[in-house]
Amino acid sequence: MANEAVTVVAGAGRAPRARLSEGALIVALMAALSTLLIAKIWISRLPPQVSEIPPLEIVGPSLALHILVVLLVALQFNRVADVFAFLVGAGALYFAALYATRTRQPLFVVLAVVQFVMLVAAAYDLWSSRRRPRYPVPASHRALGVLAAVVIGVAAVAMVGSGRAAQAKERLAAETRAAAERQMPRNAWMQQSVLPKLYELARCIELARGDSMAGPYPRTLADAPSCASGDAHHRFYYTPPTAAPDPWRASGFVLESQAVWDTVDNRLAAGTPGARNYLIDSAGDVHVTVERRRATASDSLLPRCTDGAVPTDCAAIFLPRQRWGVRPRLPRVAIAMGEQDLLGQETTLTLIFQAADVTDTLASLAISWTENGPFVPVPLPRQPTTRRRPAPWNPVVSVSLEHTYPDTGLEVVRAAATLRSRERYETRDTVRIVARR
Numbered sequence: 001m002a003n004e005a006v007t008v009v010a011g012a013g014r015a016p017r018a019r020l021s022e023g024a025l026i027v028a029l030m031a032a033l034s035t036l037l038i039a040k041i042w043i044s045r046l047p048p049q050v051s052e053i054p055p056l057e058i059v060g061p062s063l064a065l066h067i068l069v070v071l072l073v074a075l076q077f078n079r080v081a082d083v084f085a086f087l088v089g090a091g092a093l094y095f096a097a098l099y100a101t102r103t104r105q106p107l108f109v110v111l112a113v114v115q116f117v118m119l120v121a122a123a124y125d126l127w128s129s130r131r132r133p134r135y136p137v138p139a140s141h142r143a144l145g146v147l148a149a150v151v152i153g154v155a156a157v158a159m160v161g162s163g164r165a166a167q168a169k170e171r172l173a174a175e176t177r178a179a180a181e182r183q184m185p186r187n188a189w190m191q192q193s194v195l196p197k198l199y200e201l202a203r204c205i206e207l208a209r210g211d212s213m214a215g216p217y218p219r220t221l222a223d224a225p226s227c228a229s230g231d232a233h234h235r236f237y238y239t240p241p242t243a244a245p246d247p248w249r250a251s252g253f254v255l256e257s258q259a260v261w262d263t264v265d266n267r268l269a270a271g272t273p274g275a276r277n278y279l280i281d282s283a284g285d286v287h288v289t290v291e292r293r294r295a296t297a298s299d300s301l302l303p304r305c306t307d308g309a310v311p312t313d314c315a316a317i318f319l320p321r322q323r324w325g326v327r328p329r330l331p332r333v334a335i336a337m338g339e340q341d342l343l344g345q346e347t348t349l350t351l352i353f354q355a356a357d358v359t360d361t362l363a364s365l366a367i368s369w370t371e372n373g374p375f376v377p378v379p380l381p382r383q384p385t386t387r388r389r390p391a392p393w394n395p396v397v398s399v400s401l402e403h404t405y406p407d408t409g410l411e412v413v414r415a416a417a418t419l420r421s422r423e424r425y426e427t428r429d430t431v432r433i434v435a436r437r
Contacts, residue, residue, distance in 0.1 A: 022125075023082070023121050023122070023124050023125025023128060024073050024081060024082070024125050025073075026117070026118070026121040026125075027069065027073060027081060027082060027085045027118055027121045027122050027125060028069070028070050028073035028081075030085075030089075030114050030115075030117050030118035030121065031066045031067075031069040031070045031073075031085060031088075031118060032066075032070050033114050034066045034092065034111065034114050034115060034118065035063060035066045035067055035070070037107060037110060037111045037114065038062055038063050038066065038111070039063065062088070062091075062092055062095075065084065065088045066088060066092075068084060069081050069084050069085045069088060072084060079126065079129055081122075082122040082123075082125045082126045082129070083122075083126070085118055085119070085121075085122035086119060086122040086123060086126070089115045089116075089118045089119035089122060090119060092111070092115045093112055093115035093116055093119060096108050096111040096112035096115055097112045100112055187265065187268055187269075189231075189232075189233045189234075189274045190265075190268065190269050190272035190273070190274040190275060191272060191273060191274060192273060192274050193273040193274065193276065193312040193313070194234045194257050194259070194274060194276070194278065195257075195276075195278055195286070195311055195312055196311060196312065197228065197231075197234070197257075198236070198255055198257050198278055198280060199311060199316055199324065199325075200228065201227055201228055201236060201238075201255060202253075202255055202280065202324040203323075203324040203325045203326060204224065204226065204227035204228070205217065205218065205224055205227060205238070205253065205255075205324075206250060206323040206324050206325075206326045207226075207326055208223075208224040208226070208227065209245070211326065211327075214245070214247050214248070214323070215245075215247070216245055217240045217241060217245055217251075217253060218240065219240055220238065220240075221236065221238045230257075233259060233260055233261055233274065234257050234258065234259055234260070234274075235257070235258045235260060236255065236256065236257055237254075237255070237256040237257075237258070237294070238253065238254070238255055238256075239253060239254040239255075240253050241253050241282065246320075248321065248359055249320040249321050249323065250284075250318075250320045250321075250322075250323045250324060251320070252282030252283070253282065254279070254280065254281055254282055255278075255279070255280040256277075256278065256279050256280075256294055256295060257277060257278045258277050258293075258294045259274060259275045259276065259277055259292075261275070270290075271290060273312065273313075275290070275292075276288055276289070276290055277289050277290075277291070277293065277294055277295045278295055279294070279295035279296065279297065279299065281297055284315075284318060284320075285301055285302075285315065286301065286302040286315040287299040287300065287301060287302075288300060288301075288302055301315070302314055302315040303315065304317055305317060319423075321423070327356075327357075329356040329357075330356055330425070331353065331354065331355050331356050331360045331417065331419065331423075331425055332353075332354050332356075332425065332427075333351070333352065333353050333354075333365075333415050333416065333417040333425050333426065333427050334351075334352045334354070334415075334427055335349055335350075335351060335352075335413055335415050335427060335428070335429040336349060336350040336352060337349035337350070337413070337429060337431055338431065339430075339431065339432065340431065340432045340433075340434060341405070341431055341432075341433055341434075342433070342434060342435075342436055343405065343407070343408050343433055343434065343435050343436060344404065344436070345404070346402045346403065346404050347402065347403050347404065347405060347431060347433075348400065348401070348402050349400070349401055349402075349403075349413065349429075350398055350399070350400050350401075351365060351367060351378060351398065351399045351400075351401060351415050352396065352397070352398045353365060353396070353397045353398075353417045354395055354396050355395040355396075356395075358393055359421075360395075360419055361419060361420040361421075362380065362397055362417060362418075362419060362420075363418045363419055363420045364377060364378075364380070364417075364418045365377070365378040365380060365397075365399060365415070365416070365417055365418075366378060366415070366416045366417075366418075367401060367413070367414070367415050367416075368413070368414040368415075368416075369403050369405075369411070369413055370411065370412065371411075371412035371414070371428075375414070375416055378399055378401065379399070380397065380399070381397065381398075381399060405433045407433065408433045408434060408435050409432070409433060410430055410431075410432050410433075411430065411431050411432075411433060412428055412429075412430055413428065413429050413430070413431060414426060414427070414428045415427050415428070
Protein backbone atom coordinates (compact mmCIF):
# COMPACT_ATOMS: atom_id res chain seq x y z
CA MET A 1 0.00 0.00 0.00
CA ALA A 2 2.84 2.36 0.76
CA ASN A 3 4.28 1.83 -2.68
CA GLU A 4 0.87 2.50 -4.24
CA ALA A 5 0.53 5.77 -2.31
CA VAL A 6 3.90 6.96 -3.47
CA THR A 7 2.95 6.16 -7.07
CA VAL A 8 -0.25 8.16 -6.87
CA VAL A 9 1.44 11.18 -5.35
CA ALA A 10 4.22 11.12 -7.93
CA GLY A 11 1.71 10.82 -10.76
CA ALA A 12 -0.43 13.65 -9.39
CA GLY A 13 2.52 16.01 -9.40
CA ARG A 14 3.03 15.79 -13.16
CA ALA A 15 1.40 18.27 -15.47
CA PRO A 16 -0.95 16.62 -17.99
CA ARG A 17 0.42 16.53 -21.49
CA ALA A 18 -1.62 17.53 -24.52
CA ARG A 19 -2.14 14.86 -27.13
CA LEU A 20 -2.79 15.09 -30.84
CA SER A 21 -6.35 14.23 -31.77
CA GLU A 22 -7.20 12.22 -34.86
CA GLY A 23 -8.66 15.32 -36.50
CA ALA A 24 -5.50 17.38 -35.89
CA LEU A 25 -3.36 14.56 -37.25
CA ILE A 26 -5.46 14.41 -40.45
CA VAL A 27 -5.24 18.21 -40.75
CA ALA A 28 -1.45 18.07 -40.51
CA LEU A 29 -1.19 15.26 -43.06
CA MET A 30 -3.48 17.04 -45.54
CA ALA A 31 -1.60 20.33 -45.07
CA ALA A 32 1.73 18.58 -45.72
CA LEU A 33 0.31 16.90 -48.81
CA SER A 34 -1.09 20.24 -50.00
CA THR A 35 2.36 21.78 -49.59
CA LEU A 36 3.85 19.17 -51.91
CA LEU A 37 1.06 19.58 -54.47
CA ILE A 38 1.29 23.38 -54.46
CA ALA A 39 5.08 23.22 -54.84
CA LYS A 40 4.65 20.79 -57.75
CA ILE A 41 2.14 23.14 -59.39
CA TRP A 42 4.50 26.07 -58.93
CA ILE A 43 7.50 24.20 -60.34
CA SER A 44 5.49 22.82 -63.27
CA ARG A 45 4.35 26.34 -64.24
CA LEU A 46 0.82 25.17 -64.90
CA PRO A 47 -1.27 27.76 -66.73
CA PRO A 48 -3.27 30.16 -64.54
CA GLN A 49 -5.91 31.35 -67.04
CA VAL A 50 -8.29 32.03 -64.17
CA SER A 51 -8.29 35.66 -63.21
CA GLU A 52 -6.12 38.74 -63.33
CA ILE A 53 -4.44 37.80 -60.03
CA PRO A 54 -0.82 36.72 -60.68
CA PRO A 55 -0.46 33.05 -59.73
CA LEU A 56 2.54 33.73 -57.50
CA GLU A 57 0.46 35.95 -55.22
CA ILE A 58 -1.84 32.98 -54.67
CA VAL A 59 0.78 30.23 -54.51
CA GLY A 60 3.25 32.00 -52.22
CA PRO A 61 0.96 32.81 -49.25
CA SER A 62 -0.94 29.52 -49.67
CA LEU A 63 2.31 27.56 -49.48
CA ALA A 64 3.39 29.49 -46.38
CA LEU A 65 0.04 29.07 -44.61
CA HIS A 66 -0.03 25.32 -45.18
CA ILE A 67 3.47 25.02 -43.70
CA LEU A 68 2.28 27.12 -40.75
CA VAL A 69 -0.64 24.73 -40.17
CA VAL A 70 1.76 21.78 -40.00
CA LEU A 71 3.99 23.62 -37.52
CA LEU A 72 1.05 24.64 -35.33
CA VAL A 73 -0.13 21.05 -35.12
CA ALA A 74 3.38 19.86 -34.34
CA LEU A 75 3.61 22.47 -31.54
CA GLN A 76 0.21 21.27 -30.24
CA PHE A 77 -1.67 24.50 -30.95
CA ASN A 78 -4.55 22.31 -32.08
CA ARG A 79 -7.41 24.80 -32.00
CA VAL A 80 -5.39 27.58 -33.65
CA ALA A 81 -4.24 25.10 -36.31
CA ASP A 82 -7.85 24.05 -36.91
CA VAL A 83 -8.96 27.65 -37.41
CA PHE A 84 -6.07 28.31 -39.82
CA ALA A 85 -6.72 25.03 -41.65
CA PHE A 86 -10.42 25.81 -41.98
CA LEU A 87 -9.83 29.28 -43.43
CA VAL A 88 -6.90 28.26 -45.63
CA GLY A 89 -8.71 25.13 -46.81
CA ALA A 90 -11.81 27.11 -47.77
CA GLY A 91 -9.83 29.61 -49.82
CA ALA A 92 -7.54 27.03 -51.41
CA LEU A 93 -10.51 24.78 -52.20
CA TYR A 94 -12.18 27.63 -54.09
CA PHE A 95 -9.10 28.39 -56.20
CA ALA A 96 -8.23 24.72 -56.74
CA ALA A 97 -11.76 23.94 -57.92
CA LEU A 98 -11.73 27.02 -60.16
CA TYR A 99 -8.37 26.10 -61.67
CA ALA A 100 -9.44 22.47 -62.11
CA THR A 101 -12.59 23.56 -63.96
CA ARG A 102 -10.77 25.98 -66.27
CA THR A 103 -7.56 24.06 -66.99
CA ARG A 104 -8.65 20.43 -66.43
CA GLN A 105 -5.28 19.63 -64.90
CA PRO A 106 -5.21 16.50 -62.65
CA LEU A 107 -3.02 18.21 -60.03
CA PHE A 108 -5.70 20.81 -59.34
CA VAL A 109 -8.35 18.10 -59.01
CA VAL A 110 -6.23 16.22 -56.46
CA LEU A 111 -5.50 19.47 -54.61
CA ALA A 112 -9.21 20.28 -54.42
CA VAL A 113 -9.97 16.85 -52.91
CA VAL A 114 -7.15 17.23 -50.36
CA GLN A 115 -8.37 20.70 -49.36
CA PHE A 116 -11.91 19.37 -48.90
CA VAL A 117 -10.66 16.58 -46.60
CA MET A 118 -8.58 19.09 -44.60
CA LEU A 119 -11.57 21.43 -44.34
CA VAL A 120 -13.86 18.68 -43.01
CA ALA A 121 -11.18 17.37 -40.60
CA ALA A 122 -10.56 20.87 -39.20
CA ALA A 123 -14.28 21.50 -38.69
CA TYR A 124 -14.73 18.12 -36.98
CA ASP A 125 -11.72 18.67 -34.74
CA LEU A 126 -13.00 22.10 -33.69
CA TRP A 127 -16.42 20.68 -32.88
CA SER A 128 -15.06 17.70 -30.94
CA SER A 129 -12.51 19.79 -29.04
CA ARG A 130 -15.31 21.25 -26.87
CA ARG A 131 -15.62 17.90 -25.11
CA ARG A 132 -11.88 17.47 -24.58
CA PRO A 133 -10.09 18.99 -21.56
CA ARG A 134 -7.79 21.89 -22.27
CA TYR A 135 -4.19 21.42 -21.25
CA PRO A 136 -1.76 24.30 -20.83
CA VAL A 137 0.74 24.80 -23.64
CA PRO A 138 4.36 25.27 -22.49
CA ALA A 139 5.83 28.74 -22.92
CA SER A 140 8.62 27.34 -25.11
CA HIS A 141 6.00 25.98 -27.54
CA ARG A 142 4.28 29.37 -27.67
CA ALA A 143 7.59 31.11 -28.39
CA LEU A 144 8.38 28.62 -31.17
CA GLY A 145 4.90 29.11 -32.62
CA VAL A 146 5.28 32.89 -32.75
CA LEU A 147 8.79 32.59 -34.23
CA ALA A 148 7.59 30.12 -36.88
CA ALA A 149 4.74 32.42 -37.87
CA VAL A 150 7.13 35.39 -38.21
CA VAL A 151 9.70 33.41 -40.23
CA ILE A 152 7.09 31.96 -42.57
CA GLY A 153 5.45 35.37 -43.00
CA VAL A 154 8.78 36.95 -43.96
CA ALA A 155 9.46 34.08 -46.37
CA ALA A 156 6.03 34.53 -47.98
CA VAL A 157 6.61 38.27 -48.42
CA ALA A 158 10.04 37.57 -49.93
CA MET A 159 8.57 34.99 -52.31
CA VAL A 160 5.89 37.38 -53.53
CA GLY A 161 8.43 40.18 -53.86
CA SER A 162 10.81 38.08 -55.92
CA GLY A 163 7.91 36.92 -58.07
CA ARG A 164 6.83 40.49 -58.73
CA ALA A 165 10.41 41.40 -59.64
CA ALA A 166 10.55 38.48 -62.09
CA GLN A 167 7.22 39.49 -63.62
CA ALA A 168 8.40 43.09 -63.96
CA LYS A 169 11.57 41.85 -65.65
CA GLU A 170 9.51 39.79 -68.11
CA ARG A 171 7.26 42.75 -68.88
CA LEU A 172 10.30 44.97 -69.46
CA ALA A 173 11.80 42.39 -71.82
CA ALA A 174 8.50 42.14 -73.73
CA GLU A 175 8.27 45.92 -74.00
CA THR A 176 11.88 46.06 -75.23
CA ARG A 177 11.16 43.46 -77.92
CA ALA A 178 8.02 45.31 -78.97
CA ALA A 179 9.95 48.60 -79.23
CA ALA A 180 12.63 46.90 -81.33
CA GLU A 181 9.98 45.47 -83.64
CA ARG A 182 8.40 48.89 -84.06
CA GLN A 183 11.76 50.35 -85.13
CA MET A 184 12.27 47.67 -87.80
CA PRO A 185 11.13 48.35 -91.36
CA ARG A 186 7.48 47.53 -91.91
CA ASN A 187 8.23 44.73 -94.37
CA ALA A 188 11.23 43.21 -92.54
CA TRP A 189 9.18 40.16 -91.50
CA MET A 190 8.89 39.13 -95.16
CA GLN A 191 12.59 38.31 -95.36
CA GLN A 192 12.67 35.99 -92.33
CA SER A 193 11.32 32.45 -92.34
CA VAL A 194 9.01 31.59 -89.45
CA LEU A 195 10.13 27.94 -89.43
CA PRO A 196 12.76 28.41 -86.65
CA LYS A 197 10.04 29.91 -84.44
CA LEU A 198 7.86 26.91 -85.19
CA TYR A 199 10.65 24.60 -84.01
CA GLU A 200 11.06 26.70 -80.87
CA LEU A 201 7.33 26.32 -80.25
CA ALA A 202 7.58 22.53 -80.64
CA ARG A 203 10.42 22.42 -78.12
CA CYS A 204 8.50 24.70 -75.73
CA ILE A 205 5.47 22.39 -75.89
CA GLU A 206 7.70 19.46 -74.96
CA LEU A 207 9.23 21.49 -72.13
CA ALA A 208 5.72 22.20 -70.83
CA ARG A 209 5.40 18.44 -70.25
CA GLY A 210 8.57 18.31 -68.14
CA ASP A 211 12.24 17.66 -68.71
CA SER A 212 13.31 14.04 -68.23
CA MET A 213 10.14 12.01 -67.62
CA ALA A 214 7.40 14.03 -69.29
CA GLY A 215 3.71 14.29 -68.44
CA PRO A 216 0.66 14.87 -70.63
CA TYR A 217 0.61 17.34 -73.50
CA PRO A 218 -1.18 20.69 -73.08
CA ARG A 219 -4.65 20.70 -74.60
CA THR A 220 -4.21 24.10 -76.23
CA LEU A 221 -1.49 26.72 -76.62
CA ALA A 222 -3.25 28.70 -73.89
CA ASP A 223 -2.34 25.88 -71.49
CA ALA A 224 1.35 26.62 -72.17
CA PRO A 225 1.52 30.39 -71.54
CA SER A 226 5.32 30.44 -71.66
CA CYS A 227 5.26 29.36 -75.32
CA ALA A 228 4.98 31.93 -78.10
CA SER A 229 1.59 31.94 -79.80
CA GLY A 230 2.59 33.88 -82.93
CA ASP A 231 3.34 37.46 -83.86
CA ALA A 232 1.75 40.32 -85.78
CA HIS A 233 2.25 38.55 -89.13
CA HIS A 234 2.04 34.85 -88.21
CA ARG A 235 -0.58 32.72 -86.49
CA PHE A 236 0.28 29.39 -84.89
CA TYR A 237 -2.09 26.45 -84.59
CA TYR A 238 -1.60 23.40 -82.38
CA THR A 239 -3.34 20.01 -82.32
CA PRO A 240 -2.43 17.67 -79.43
CA PRO A 241 -1.82 13.97 -80.07
CA THR A 242 -4.81 11.67 -79.90
CA ALA A 243 -2.95 8.65 -78.49
CA ALA A 244 -1.57 8.32 -74.97
CA PRO A 245 1.73 10.27 -74.74
CA ASP A 246 5.03 8.50 -74.26
CA PRO A 247 6.89 9.93 -71.23
CA TRP A 248 10.27 9.50 -72.92
CA ARG A 249 9.47 10.47 -76.53
CA ALA A 250 7.64 13.07 -78.58
CA SER A 251 4.30 11.72 -79.72
CA GLY A 252 2.70 13.14 -82.77
CA PHE A 253 1.26 16.60 -82.19
CA VAL A 254 0.63 18.87 -85.18
CA LEU A 255 1.86 22.46 -85.54
CA GLU A 256 0.90 24.98 -88.21
CA SER A 257 1.95 28.52 -89.07
CA GLN A 258 -0.02 30.87 -91.28
CA ALA A 259 1.31 34.19 -92.57
CA VAL A 260 -1.09 37.15 -92.53
CA TRP A 261 -0.67 40.58 -94.05
CA ASP A 262 -2.65 43.51 -95.41
CA THR A 263 -4.01 43.41 -98.94
CA VAL A 264 -1.85 46.37 -99.94
CA ASP A 265 1.26 44.19 -99.33
CA ASN A 266 0.16 41.36 -101.66
CA ARG A 267 2.66 42.23 -104.36
CA LEU A 268 5.57 42.61 -101.91
CA ALA A 269 4.80 39.58 -99.73
CA ALA A 270 4.17 37.02 -102.47
CA GLY A 271 7.01 34.48 -102.64
CA THR A 272 9.03 35.90 -99.74
CA PRO A 273 10.36 33.58 -96.98
CA GLY A 274 8.15 35.15 -94.32
CA ALA A 275 4.99 34.58 -96.37
CA ARG A 276 5.37 30.80 -96.51
CA ASN A 277 2.97 28.62 -94.53
CA TYR A 278 4.20 25.48 -92.77
CA LEU A 279 2.71 22.33 -91.30
CA ILE A 280 4.67 19.96 -89.02
CA ASP A 281 2.72 16.71 -89.10
CA SER A 282 2.57 13.98 -86.44
CA ALA A 283 5.59 12.22 -87.97
CA GLY A 284 7.77 15.36 -87.73
CA ASP A 285 7.79 16.04 -91.50
CA VAL A 286 7.44 19.66 -92.64
CA HIS A 287 4.98 20.59 -95.38
CA VAL A 288 5.16 24.02 -97.01
CA THR A 289 3.07 26.13 -99.37
CA VAL A 290 3.60 29.59 -100.86
CA GLU A 291 -0.13 30.08 -101.40
CA ARG A 292 -2.07 32.37 -99.10
CA ARG A 293 -3.67 29.62 -97.02
CA ARG A 294 -2.80 27.13 -94.31
CA ALA A 295 -0.54 24.28 -95.37
CA THR A 296 -1.93 20.75 -95.56
CA ALA A 297 -0.49 17.24 -95.50
CA SER A 298 -0.77 17.10 -99.31
CA ASP A 299 1.62 20.03 -99.79
CA SER A 300 5.25 19.43 -100.72
CA LEU A 301 7.76 18.25 -98.11
CA LEU A 302 10.87 20.20 -97.17
CA PRO A 303 14.11 18.25 -97.60
CA ARG A 304 15.98 17.19 -94.50
CA CYS A 305 18.76 19.50 -93.32
CA THR A 306 22.36 18.40 -93.70
CA ASP A 307 24.83 18.73 -90.83
CA GLY A 308 25.24 22.32 -89.73
CA ALA A 309 22.46 23.74 -91.93
CA VAL A 310 20.12 26.33 -90.41
CA PRO A 311 16.51 25.04 -90.59
CA THR A 312 15.01 27.87 -92.64
CA ASP A 313 14.65 26.17 -96.04
CA CYS A 314 15.07 22.60 -94.81
CA ALA A 315 13.53 20.36 -92.15
CA ALA A 316 15.50 19.86 -88.94
CA ILE A 317 16.19 16.25 -88.00
CA PHE A 318 14.92 15.30 -84.54
CA LEU A 319 14.38 11.75 -83.39
CA PRO A 320 11.28 11.15 -81.23
CA ARG A 321 13.50 10.50 -78.22
CA GLN A 322 15.09 13.95 -78.60
CA ARG A 323 11.71 15.60 -78.05
CA TRP A 324 12.46 18.51 -80.42
CA GLY A 325 15.71 19.32 -78.61
CA VAL A 326 14.63 18.92 -74.98
CA ARG A 327 16.86 15.84 -74.70
CA PRO A 328 19.35 16.42 -77.53
CA ARG A 329 21.90 13.79 -76.46
CA LEU A 330 21.89 10.53 -78.38
CA PRO A 331 23.67 7.22 -77.84
CA ARG A 332 26.86 6.94 -79.84
CA VAL A 333 28.95 4.13 -81.22
CA ALA A 334 32.63 4.73 -81.97
CA ILE A 335 35.62 2.85 -83.40
CA ALA A 336 39.03 3.35 -81.81
CA MET A 337 41.82 2.15 -84.10
CA GLY A 338 45.08 3.21 -85.66
CA GLU A 339 45.28 5.04 -88.99
CA GLN A 340 47.66 2.49 -90.58
CA ASP A 341 48.54 -1.22 -90.34
CA LEU A 342 50.90 -3.58 -92.12
CA LEU A 343 49.72 -6.18 -94.62
CA GLY A 344 49.37 -9.57 -92.96
CA GLN A 345 49.34 -8.07 -89.50
CA GLU A 346 46.22 -8.24 -87.33
CA THR A 347 44.32 -4.96 -87.24
CA THR A 348 43.16 -4.32 -83.68
CA LEU A 349 40.33 -2.01 -82.81
CA THR A 350 38.00 -1.25 -79.89
CA LEU A 351 34.29 -0.94 -80.52
CA ILE A 352 32.71 1.46 -78.00
CA PHE A 353 29.03 2.10 -77.29
CA GLN A 354 28.03 4.95 -74.97
CA ALA A 355 24.42 5.28 -73.75
CA ALA A 356 22.81 8.68 -73.31
CA ASP A 357 20.66 7.64 -70.31
CA VAL A 358 19.46 4.58 -68.41
CA THR A 359 16.73 3.84 -70.97
CA ASP A 360 19.35 2.97 -73.62
CA THR A 361 19.66 -0.79 -73.29
CA LEU A 362 22.05 -2.27 -75.83
CA ALA A 363 20.60 -5.26 -77.70
CA SER A 364 23.41 -6.03 -80.16
CA LEU A 365 26.65 -4.81 -81.71
CA ALA A 366 27.76 -5.61 -85.25
CA ILE A 367 30.79 -4.82 -87.41
CA SER A 368 31.62 -4.86 -91.08
CA TRP A 369 35.29 -4.88 -92.05
CA THR A 370 34.61 -3.51 -95.57
CA GLU A 371 32.51 -0.71 -96.97
CA ASN A 372 29.98 -2.95 -98.71
CA GLY A 373 30.37 -6.12 -96.68
CA PRO A 374 27.69 -7.62 -94.39
CA PHE A 375 27.50 -6.81 -90.70
CA VAL A 376 28.72 -9.58 -88.40
CA PRO A 377 27.32 -9.78 -84.84
CA VAL A 378 29.78 -9.09 -82.05
CA PRO A 379 29.42 -10.94 -78.71
CA LEU A 380 28.58 -8.52 -75.92
CA PRO A 381 30.58 -8.63 -72.68
CA ARG A 382 28.73 -10.17 -69.75
CA GLN A 383 27.62 -7.70 -67.10
CA PRO A 384 28.68 -8.53 -63.53
CA THR A 385 25.80 -9.48 -61.25
CA THR A 386 25.48 -9.93 -57.50
CA ARG A 387 22.90 -11.72 -55.46
CA ARG A 388 22.28 -8.94 -53.00
CA ARG A 389 21.89 -6.00 -55.33
CA PRO A 390 22.00 -5.33 -59.09
CA ALA A 391 25.20 -4.14 -60.68
CA PRO A 392 25.49 -0.34 -61.05
CA TRP A 393 24.51 1.08 -64.41
CA ASN A 394 27.45 1.44 -66.77
CA PRO A 395 26.81 3.69 -69.77
CA VAL A 396 29.86 2.43 -71.71
CA VAL A 397 30.27 -0.98 -73.39
CA SER A 398 33.55 -1.75 -75.13
CA VAL A 399 34.69 -4.77 -77.13
CA SER A 400 38.17 -5.43 -78.59
CA LEU A 401 38.33 -7.08 -82.03
CA GLU A 402 41.03 -8.23 -84.46
CA HIS A 403 41.04 -8.73 -88.22
CA THR A 404 43.64 -9.45 -90.92
CA TYR A 405 43.26 -7.79 -94.32
CA PRO A 406 44.50 -9.77 -97.38
CA ASP A 407 45.27 -6.75 -99.60
CA THR A 408 46.74 -3.30 -99.33
CA GLY A 409 44.75 -0.12 -99.71
CA LEU A 410 42.28 2.07 -97.82
CA GLU A 411 39.69 -0.01 -96.00
CA VAL A 412 36.42 1.20 -94.48
CA VAL A 413 35.30 -0.28 -91.16
CA ARG A 414 31.65 0.11 -90.17
CA ALA A 415 29.99 -0.54 -86.82
CA ALA A 416 26.34 -0.60 -85.75
CA ALA A 417 24.63 -0.64 -82.35
CA THR A 418 20.97 -1.64 -81.96
CA LEU A 419 18.97 -0.88 -78.82
CA ARG A 420 16.08 -2.88 -77.40
CA SER A 421 13.82 -0.04 -78.52
CA ARG A 422 14.94 -0.94 -82.10
CA GLU A 423 16.87 2.28 -82.56
CA ARG A 424 20.00 1.74 -84.66
CA TYR A 425 23.15 3.88 -84.65
CA GLU A 426 26.04 3.46 -87.09
CA THR A 427 29.53 4.83 -87.51
CA ARG A 428 32.51 4.26 -89.76
CA ASP A 429 36.27 4.73 -89.80
CA THR A 430 39.15 4.05 -92.19
CA VAL A 431 42.48 2.26 -91.95
CA ARG A 432 45.26 2.17 -94.55
CA ILE A 433 46.90 -1.23 -95.10
CA VAL A 434 50.47 -0.90 -96.42
CA ALA A 435 52.99 -3.54 -97.56
CA ARG A 436 56.00 -4.45 -95.49
CA ARG A 437 59.25 -2.87 -96.62
